Amino acid sequence: MDNFDRKILKILQNDCTQPVSEVAAQVGLSTTPCWRRIQTMEKNGVIKGRVALADPEKLNVGLTVFVMIKTNQHNPDWLDDFSINSKEFPEIIEFYRMSGEVDYLLRVVVSDMKAYDAFYKKLIGQASFADISSSFAMEEIKYTTALPVDYM
Structure with a gap:
């Protein structure tokens, strides 16, 4: 993993719903190389999954x-x-x-x-x-x- 991968991972850990084009712009890459890096991190198990974080209070498990x-x-x-x-x-x-x-x-x-x-x-x-x-x-x-x- 290089600095681009780390930056991508930081962004995705905070909000994985961002379009790849926005992630790419934030890290200084074009969309296709950014998408390939994300795919590689998923394939290698660095990114284990993408989830929605629920509010425990709103689900009554506070x-x-x-x-x-x-x-x-x-x-x-x-x-x-x-x-x-x-x-x-x-x-x-x-x-x-x-x-x-x-x-x-x-x-x-x-x-x-x-x-x-x-x-x-x-x-x-x-x-x-x-x-x-x-x-x-x-x-x-x-x-x-x-x-x-x-x-x-």
Whole structure:
């Protein structure tokens, strides 16, 4: 990736609905070379997809919960089962295997505490956990889906 690719990627990460001609003009290329660069980044997996970002408040899922999970089942079968089961929960929007004190971290969005309680009861029925704790986000201070591109 060169500077043109980085500039293109920054633009697309902020608004992928812009016409290629506008992206090209912003980075100083003509339309066809810009389009080819975008196609190459898609083919190489640098651009994984193009999505619409929805407003959680408008979808009534404004409560963000970080769920920390500890398990005594440190084996591939347990993780495979839990990973598969997690796909049944649209509320889980991020799922990470962690190092340190917590084994897994989930980012969950729900409408309110009652909805979280229903989610929690369903979750604990899916797998065996040593401990689950939850932290509720009180305020979103920074949120972005745009990744830094200057490390390439």
